[in-house]
Every structure is written in structure tokens, then in C-alpha cells.
Amino acid sequence: MFFQRIVNSIKPVVREDWGLLLVALVVASIVWWNITQRSVTERWFWSVEVSLENGLKPSLVLHPNQVKRPKVAIKVRGPKSYMDTLSDLSFQMNPDLSVIQTATKSSILLSTDDLRAQSRLVQSIPMDRIRIVSSEDIKPLRIDVETIWNSEIRPIVPDIGKPAPGFIVSATRITPATLTVAGSDPELEAHLIIRNRIPLRLQSVRSKTFSHEWKLEDLALGELEVLNWQPNDPIRLDLQIESQFASQEFRQVQVDVLNATSEALAGFSYSPKSVDVYLQGARASIQDITAESIKLGFEIPEESAEEFEVPWRYLVGVNIPANVTIVQVTPEVIRVERMMLGPVLPADWMLTPIPEESSLSPTPIPTDEITGPTPVPESPPAE
Numbered sequence: 001m002f003f004q005r006i007v008n009s010i011k012p013v014v015r016e017d018w019g020l021l022l023v024a025l026v027v028a029s030i031v032w033w034n035i036t037q038r039s040v041t042e043r044w045f046w047s048v049e050v051s052l053e054n055g056l057k058p059s060l061v062l063h064p065n066q067v068k069r070p071k072v073a074i075k076v077r078g079p080k081s082y083m084d085t086l087s088d089l090s091f092q093m094n095p096d097l098s099v100i101q102t103a104t105k106s107s108i109l110l111s112t113d114d115l116r117a118q119s120r121l122v123q124s125i126p127m128d129r130i131r132i133v134s135s136e137d138i139k140p141l142r143i144d145v146e147t148i149w150n151s152e153i154r155p156i157v158p159d160i161g162k163p164a165p166g167f168i169v170s171a172t173r174i175t176p177a178t179l180t181v182a183g184s185d186p187e188l189e190a191h192l193i194i195r196n197r198i199p200l201r202l203q204s205v206r207s208k209t210f211s212h213e214w215k216l217e218d219l220a221l222g223e224l225e226v227l228n229w230q231p232n233d234p235i236r237l238d239l240q241i242e243s244q245f246a247s248q249e250f251r252q253v254q255v256d257v258l259n260a261t262s263e264a265l266a267g268f269s270y271s272p273k274s275v276d277v278y279l280q281g282a283r284a285s286i287q288d289i290t291a292e293s294i295k296l297g298f299e300i301p302e303e304s305a306e307e308f309e310v311p312w313r314y315l316v317g318v319n320i321p322a323n324v325t326i327v328q329v330t331p332e333v334i335r336v337e338r339m340m341l342g343p344v345l346p347a348d349w350m351l352t353p354i355p356e357e358s359s360l361s362p363t364p365i366p367t368d369e370i371t372g373p374t375p376v377p378e379s380p381p382a383e
Contacts, residue, residue: 039080040079041077041083042077044076045090048071048091049092050110054096059149059151061148066146072139074091074137074138075133078131093110094114107142110141112134115127115130149182150188154191155177155194157193160199160202164202168283169239172239175236179229180228181194183223184223187223194221196214196219202239209240216231216233218235246286246287247280248279248289252291253276254295258297258299258316268300268336269337272334275312277329294320295319296326
């Protein structure tokens with residue numbers, strides 16, 4: 001009831017003196033505005049960090065000599081009740097570096113809109129009421145930023161299918177063999193090699209030589225950038241496609257007796273000691289063989305003739321892969337014979353002196369031990 005009486009008493013005053021009340025309201029607003037304006041203050045912060053991370057391309061990194069967080073001075077305006085609690089560490093300038101598109105030294109213009117509160121103070125500072133008034137309140141206004149490529153060299157490894165049955169890819173050449181790519185560390189780690197997006201099919205290819213070209217957009221590069229390479233330049237693949245099987249002659253292949261350690265067989269000799277061998281088989285295995293890496297061998301039976309022959313088909317291949325076959329050997333037989341040994345002479349037989357002639361005359365036999373020969377009568381002299 002008390003409040004009702006007060007309201008009832010005010011109503012006549014409002015009806016009769018509304019103009020006076022309007023003037024009072026305006027005066028009160030002016031006084032309030034003046035008070036609030038006087039509570040706003042300005043202050044210089046002389047060592048505010050500038051973050052050089054916002055908007056920088058993943059393929060770029062700051063130069064090792066670049067100061068990671070340079071410092072500037074800023075003049076900030078805001079409520080006095082907050083300004084007295086702030087320090088240089090309360091703010092950070094956060095310019096947009098997306099304008100830097102290549103590894104170079106750039107000059108970045110700072111803006112009043114770059115002012116940010118440090119994350120630990122975001123909840124307590126009314127940033128809508130704290131601001132840098134003009135660019136003149138930032139010293140220096142420009143920051144030099146030097147960048148380099150975050151780059152690596154990656155090999156190009158083509159993704160190709162298998163050729164027609166009975167054929168193999170015997171040689172591959174890719175031009176260029178490598179690309180210099182730049183990007184973020186995760187992207188570089190995910191692309192240790194560069195492949196083509198769509199595998200190359202070779203089922204119908206039977207020619208000896210085959211070539212194919214790709215553009216950069218045909219390669220699986222992810223978010224990587226390719227440096228020093230024009231988009232229209234081709235990546236060329238050259239292949240050598242040949243039959244799966246090959247044949248080759250190997251000259252002067254050694255021939256050995258496989259059981260030559262036996263004393264009973266040490267007296268045999270054989271010829272020839274080396275032959276020419278014609279091999280046929282898997283191409284990959286043939287390409288790995290040299291005349292020095294293989295040999296042929298045979299065994300001499302325990303009971304063998306003085307002379308015998310070993311046809312080449314009975315020769316055993318040593319270090320010859322199982323997928324390689326001996327087609328021909330020249331000469332076609334190995335001749336084996338027992339060595340003929342002469343009388344055994346002393347080692348110094350050439351130094352033994354030859355006896356003199358007198359020592360070679362017969363020794364006289366005593367007459368009492370033998371009966372002498374019957375004497376022959378002399379013939380009478382001729383008359």
C-alpha cells in the first residue's frame with residue numbers, strides 16, 4: 001500500500017512536469033558518459049612478442065637465422081581497472097603470414113587487428129574494450145620474415161603391373177629419377193617415395209621397348225609441392241620387356257674332378273681343363289651368371305679303365321641355378337687316362353760319376369778254378 005501511494009503521488013507530477021523530467025534524464029546521461037570516458041586510459045607496452053606461425057604455408061619454415069618471436073612496442077587503450085593489471089606478457093601480435101608464398105625474405109605489415117591476448121588471460125580480459133587505436137601505436141610497424149622450403153628429395157617408383165604371360169620387365173628407367181618436394185613433416189613422412197596415382201597396365205604389351213609419360217597431376221603427391229619443376233614437363237618411363245627365358249654361351253668354364261681327393265684316383269689326368277657352355281633358362285638367373293662363377297665336374301669311378309671318356313651330358317653343373325639348363329658343351333667329351341709312371345730313380349741320379357774305361361774290363365778268372373779251352377793246333381805253313 002505504501003508503494004501504491006508513492007506511485008499515485010508521482011503520476012500528477014509526471015503529467016504536469018514531464019519536460020523537467022526529460023531534461024534531468026539527459027543531464028544524467030551526460031554525466032554518466034563523462035564518467036565512463038574518464039575511466040578509459042592508454043598505456044605503452046614495450047616488449048610484446050610477435051608470433052610468426054599464423055597462416056605460414058606447411059611447405060615453408062622459418063630460416064634458422066630468423067628470430068622466432070621478435071618484439072614490438074604497442075600503445076593500448078582500455079578500462080583503467082584492467083590496464084593496471086596487464087604486462088608485456090599479456091599480449092601477442094599475431095600477423096597473417098599467408099601472403100608469403102615462396103622461400104624468401106619478406107616484410108610483413110603489422111595491423112591493429114593483430115592484437116591477441118595470451119591464452120591464459122583470454123577469459124579475464126575484455127578484448128572488445130582493449131585495443132590499439134592506430135598503426136602509429138605499433139613500433140616498428142613492419143617485421144622482416146625470412147623463410148626456406150621444408151623440402152626433401154624423394155625417388156619416383158612407378159607402380160606397374162605384370163606384362164603378358166611368358167614376358168618379364170628386364171629393365172626400367174624413369175626420367176627424372178627423383179623430385180624435390182616440400183610440405184609439412186607429416187606429409188613428407190607419408191611420401192617416402194613418389195608413385196603414380198593409377199597403376200600402369202602391361203598385360204597386352206609384348207614389345208621389346210615400351211615408353212609412357214605422366215604429368216605431375218598423375219603422381220600421388222598429397223599436399224606436397226614440387227620445386228624446380230614445371231607442371232607441363234613430363235615424367236617419362238622407359239621399359240625393356242623381353243621373354244621370360246634367355247640363353248647365353250659362357251666361354252672357358254672350368255672342369256674339375258669332383259672326387260680328386262681320393263688317393264686311388266690321383267694318378268689320372270684329363271683334358272680339356274675348360275670348355276664352352278651354352279645355358280638356357282630364366283632370364284633373371286642367366287643374367288647373374290659369369291664364366292668364373294660356375295664350373296662343370298665329373299667323378300672317376302673306383303674301378304675304371306686305363307682310358308675312358310665322359311660325355312658332356314654326364315657332367316655335373318656346379319653353382320648353376322635349378323631353373324637353368326645346360327644345352328650344349330664344347331668339346332662334347334672329356335678324355336680321362338691313367339698317367340704312365342717310369343722307373344723310380346734317385347733324386348741325385350744326374351750327379352752320380354760315370355765309371356772309367358779301365359774299370360769296365362772283365363776281371364780275370366783263376367786257371368785252377370776252371371778248365372781252360374782246348375788249344376787249337378796251328379796250321380802248317382804253306383809250301
